[in-house]
Amino acid sequence: MKLNIILLNWNALDDTRHCLDTINTWRNIQTTTYVVDNASTDGSADIIARTYPDTVLIRNERNLGFAGGNNRALAIALQKGNVPILLLNNDAYIAETDVIRLLGILRAAPDIGAVGPLLFDAAEPERLLSAGGRSPLHHQTHILTLSPGPPLRTVDYIPGTVIIIKADVFRQVGLLDEDYFFATEVADLCLSAKRAGYLTVIDTEARAYHMLARSSNLRHTLHTYYIIRNRFLYIRKFHPRTKIPLNGVWGAYSLALALKEHLSGHPATARAMWLGFSDGIRGWFGGQNARVLAYCEGAGSDAPTG
Secondary structure, eight states, X not given: OEEEEEEEESSOHHHHHXXXXXXXXXXXXXXXXXXXXXXXXXXXXXXXXXXXXXXXXXXXXXXXXXXXXXXXXXXXXXXXXXXOEEEEOTTEEEOXXXXXXXXXXXXXXXXXXXXXXXXXETTEEEEEEESSBOOTTSSSOBOOOOOSSOSEEEOSBOOTTEEEEOHXXXXXXXXXXXXXXXXSHHHHHXXXXXXXXXXXXXXXXXXXXXXXXXXXXXXXXXXXHHHHHHHHHHHHHHOGGGHHHHHHHHHHHHHHHHHHHHHTTOHHHHHHHXXXXXXXXHTOOSOOHHHHHHHHHTTOOOSOOO
């Protein structure tokens, strides 16, 4: 049983080492692990190269985001056959037994293109973060409740935190769209796969865990910005005929949410939302990290201090 695994590293050596150490305990899956370093400045890439010589390390000269970073490794992995590909956040964990179960589902069903587990909060192991996702045109895209039913559930997409995808899906629909930079690119891929005849499913009997603490501060600014902005890119691509009314609905929603955050004493988050709306309407896509952080910095941090 073979599997390609792709991790992104961006100034997060401890998370990446923990993730790689866990993968190295697996005994029943033959893995090829790619670590894509997104231009880290903390020396972590050099340490990874020395400590994990069997890992394929790809060094980017600049931060290419989630989509661009994963695409660097995907392009290499796809040249080596039809081995399934696990996209795995370096701050996430899934047991080998659950991976084997998910690989079995992919192997047994030609019409399933991507499969994932239930995703839980590592700090609160019974707190469900996602049972798959709905279209980005929903207010709450993550499915947070489970109704009775069979283990396999068809969903619109699976978060890129932990998802296994058939190599043929990428060959038919292409790699991740780098205009998103971060967030919504996997939902885009899953919709394209659906249009090509593939299902996206979660298995409610498989579990994975996500450690949210490290990225919590950035969720107030960068994460918020890209979530708001990338909806407008998704609309442009998949709903061109109804782009004007959909832009109106999501524009009004984004501005109302920004006003609410401002009145609630969260000016940095409000600024991120406003900029996300403005860039989305104007079509300013791709990576905007430095610009967003500089724009939000004048408002101060919304992150908890204690």
